[in-house]
Amino acid sequence: MTTNANMIDVNNISFHYGDRYVLEDVSFSVPKGAFVGLVGPNGSGKSTLIKIILGLLKPQKGQVQLLGNKVNKFQQWCKVGYVSQKANSFNSGFPATVFEVVSMGLTSKLGLFRFMNSTHKQAVADALALVGMEEYSESNIGELSGGQQQRVFIARALVSDPDFLILDEPTVGVDSGSTSEFYNLLGKLNKENGITLLLVTHDIGTITDKVTHVACLNRTLHFHGETEEFEQFNESDLSDFYGHHVHVLNHDHGHGGV
Amino acid sequence: MIEAIWKFEFLQNAFLAGILIGIIAPLLGVFLVVRRQALIADALSHITLAGIAASLLMGKYVTSWQAVNPVYMGMGFSAVGSLFIEQLRKVYKHFEELAIPITLSGGIGLGVVFISLADGFNSDLFNYLFGSVIAISRGDLLAVSVITFVVLVVVIMLYKELFFLSFDEEHAIVSGIRGKWIHIVFILIVAFVIAVSMQIVGVLLVSALMTLPVAASIRVAKGFKQTIFLSIIIGECSVIGGLVLAYYLDIAPGGTIVLLSAIILVLILLFKRWKQGKS
Numbered sequence: 001m002t003t004n005a006n007m008i009d010v011n012n013i014s015f016h017y018g019d020r021y022v023l024e025d026v027s028f029s030v031p032k033g034a035f036v037g038l039v040g041p042n043g044s045g046k047s048t049l050i051k052i053i054l055g056l057l058k059p060q061k062g063q064v065q066l067l068g069n070k071v072n073k074f075q076q077w078c079k080v081g082y083v084s085q086k087a088n089s090f091n092s093g094f095p096a097t098v099f100e101v102v103s104m105g106l107t108s109k110l111g112l113f114r115f116m117n118s119t120h121k122q123a124v125a126d127a128l129a130l131v132g133m134e135e136y137s138e139s140n141i142g143e144l145s146g147g148q149q150q151r152v153f154i155a156r157a158l159v160s161d162p163d164f165l166i167l168d169e170p171t172v173g174v175d176s177g178s179t180s181e182f183y184n185l186l187g188k189l190n191k192e193n194g195i196t197l198l199l200v201t202h203d204i205g206t207i208t209d210k211v212t213h214v215a216c217l218n219r220t221l222h223f224h225g226e227t228e229e230f231e232q233f234n235e236s237d238l239s240d241f242y243g244h245h246v247h248v249l250n251h252d253h254g255h256g257g258v
Numbered sequence: 259m260i261e262a263i264w265k266f267e268f269l270q271n272a273f274l275a276g277i278l279i280g281i282i283a284p285l286l287g288v289f290l291v292v293r294r295q296a297l298i299a300d301a302l303s304h305i306t307l308a309g310i311a312a313s314l315l316m317g318k319y320v321t322s323w324q325a326v327n328p329v330y331m332g333m334g335f336s337a338v339g340s341l342f343i344e345q346l347r348k349v350y351k352h353f354e355e356l357a358i359p360i361t362l363s364g365g366i367g368l369g370v371v372f373i374s375l376a377d378g379f380n381s382d383l384f385n386y387l388f389g390s391v392i393a394i395s396r397g398d399l400l401a402v403s404v405i406t407f408v409v410l411v412v413v414i415m416l417y418k419e420l421f422f423l424s425f426d427e428e429h430a431i432v433s434g435i436r437g438k439w440i441h442i443v444f445i446l447i448v449a450f451v452i453a454v455s456m457q458i459v460g461v462l463l464v465s466a467l468m469t470l471p472v473a474a475s476i477r478v479a480k481g482f483k484q485t486i487f488l489s490i491i492i493g494e495c496s497v498i499g500g501l502v503l504a505y506y507l508d509i510a511p512g513g514t515i516v517l518l519s520a521i522i523l524v525l526i527l528l529f530k531r532w533k534q535g536k537s
Contacts, residue, residue: 054432077434090426094292097481104422108434113415140480 005032006068007164007196008053013062015048021219022048023059028215028224030164035190035197037211037227039204044218046200047085050168053198054082067163078109081157081165083150085172092142098152099137102127105159127159128152130193131185147178151185158189164196165189171203179203183210259505271399272391272458272511276497278406279455279467284493285413286448287468288486291476292424297358298343298445299465302336302452304365307461309335309453310386311372318376327397328382329453336449339365344445389460389512391501402454409447416440421482458497459512467493470519474526492522 008030015023022045030036040046051057053064055071064071067079102124103116110116128134131151141149150170157165167186171179187210189195201207208214214230216223223230263269290296313331317324339361346357373383385393413420419440422430431437455464475488500515507514 056432077432082429082432084429084432091292091294093476094425095476095479095482095485096421096425100421100482101425103418104425104430105433107418107422107430110418112419116418138480 006030007032007034007066008198009065009068010049010053011062011064013049013052013059013064015045015052015057015059015061023052023217024220026062026217026221028221030196030198030213032196033190033194034213035186035211036199036213036215037204037207038198038200038215038217039202039207040217041202046202046217047168049217050166050200053166054080078160079163081105081160081162083153083157083165083167083170085169090141094142096141097138098128098133098141098144099124101141101152102155102159105156109160123159123161124155127155130158130189131155145178146174147182150174150178150182154185154189158195162195164198166198166200168200169202170199171201180206183207186210259502262505267396268392268394269505271394271396273498273501275394275399275402275454276391276458276501276515277494278402279451279458280494280497281490282406282409282451283455283464283467284471284489285486286409286444286451287472288475288482288489289420289424289444290448291469291472292482295358296465296469296472297355297362298340298448299452299468301343301358301361301365302339302449303456303461303464304362304369305339306332306336306365306449306453306456307386308365308369308372309333310456311369311376311383314380314382315372315376327395327401328386329398329401329457332386332456333450333453335365336453337446340445340449341442344441385460386456387460387462388510389456389458389463391458391504391511394457398454398457405447405450405454409451412443412447416443420444459515463512463516466516466519467496470516470523471496474519474523477526477530492519495519496522 006029010026010028013023013026014021026045026049028036038046038049048057052059053066053071055064055074058072066074067076069076103120105127106116106120106123110120125134125137128137131154133148133151133155136144136148136152141152144152153170154165154167171182174182183206186197186199190197190210190212199207199211208227208230211227213226214223215221216230263273287296287299290298309332310328312335313323313326313328316331317326317328343357343361346360347354350356382393384390419430419435422433422435423437423440427437452464452468455467459467471489471492472485474492475485479485479488496515496519500518501511503509503518504511504514
């Protein structure tokens with residue numbers, strides 16, 4: 001048990017299928033209160049890394065610590081909120097209300113053979129209010145737009161009051177207007193509610209004004225540091241990394257100490 | 259008719275067993291339908307028939323076996339079949355639905371072989387094909403009651419896990435739910451419910467009682483709990499209405515029950531269309 005303040009520590013992770021290395025010697029950390037953007041092109045190993053962080057895949061080398069505990073011994077999964085890439089690929093005809101969907105987030109916190117009481121119901125209502133979806137509580141999930149559904153899935157991840165959230169390409173299949181609104185919501189959750197976030201995306205431009213740290217992954221880690229440093233990161237370096245030209249949007253903003 | 263129910267024990271058995279099955283068949287049916295596994299009920303009912311045929315065949319050679327209710331062997335076959343389906347779904351990860359035709363045809367094949375070994379159909383077997391209300395004994399009613407109790411306890415206790423697994427299996431497992439065990443428990447109770455429901459509606463119609471009420475309620479209900487309650491109400495209307503109609507019109511109860519639930523389904527679809535047209 002280490003006593004650092006990092007939510008997630010990734011130490012020297014390597015992962016390969018046969019001879020093909022998907023990840024090579026990747027190390028980075030997510031400090032408490034940070035909003036880390038993990039960016040990289042398709043096939044850069046982002047999803048593999050997330051699976052390793054969640055303990056779904058075992059790396060050949062290196063280890064992951066969650067809240068200072070080795071991931072293979074980690075038990076407190078209710079402290080980890082996860083919004084997967086496929087969250088909104090559910091069967092849209094599924095008969096479940098928004099309230100019922102968010103309640104699912106309490107399943108493992110409650111444990112087997114336990115039922116929701118009024119405190120839990122209040123937690124669901126609070127999580128919905130946090131993402132601005134309280135008025136849709138009794139709507140069927142399939143009737144909502146992609147952006148609204150994504151907010152509901154964030155609420156589901158938040159309802160168990162996790163220490164940090166992992167979001168794996170949450171805006172896939174969401175229109176661009178809703179996407180920027182969605183990033184605003186994440187920025188607010190991080191700044192105002194102090195929720196630590198790890199956001200995986202291939203969409204490098206739109207997040208630089210929201211995140212506090214950036215990690216660039218393409219098999220190896222090309223950059224990891226605070227966003228200000230990243231903005232000075234040469235555009236040509238970035239093109240090398242992505243394999244094509246990329247514009248980094250320079251947003252004019254002052255960084256508060258998060 | 260009320261008078262007749264007081265008078266004849268077989269009518270009491272039929273109504274009580276029917277009311278219980280009208281709760282548990284649609285209840286489990288909701289979970290099967292939302293997981294796109296509605297056809298599992300068909301596969302398991304055919305395996306159950308093979309078990310019943312096997313039991314009747316054994317009774318032919320071992321006289322003492324005749325005292326054993328064939329439904330028990332049907333349940334056994336159905337349980338083994340359900341575990342087999344679960345295993346096949348893992349083997350054919352990308353073709354999960356293949357598990358159903360494999361089990362279904364295996365069940366029919368086995369059933370036909372047992373039937374031919376027992377020198378063809380007898381009236382007992384015929385009852386299981388189409389359901390026979392008259393054949394329901396106090397022992398059968400007891401079996402249905404026990405299974406109903408078990409199903410209700412399992413579904414209430416594992417409700418939130420079953421719901422989460424049905425909605426998004428991968429995510430449920432990531433958040434620490436032991437999906438594998440819950441699946442096995444669930445498929446086992448499905449197998450038992452099919453075996454006991456067969457006596458009322460028969461092999462060929464049992465899956466209808468699990469899916470038609472759900473197909474109707476899913477069109478109008480808000481949310482999952484409401485879908486469950488509405489499915490059970492439609493299931494009960496079909497069972498009770500079907501038994502009453504069958505009594506007065508002197509027609510086959512199993513078929514009447516299923517037809518009635520199909521009629522309710524069509525009415526709900528028409529109602530929905532009319533409502534949409536108006537708004």
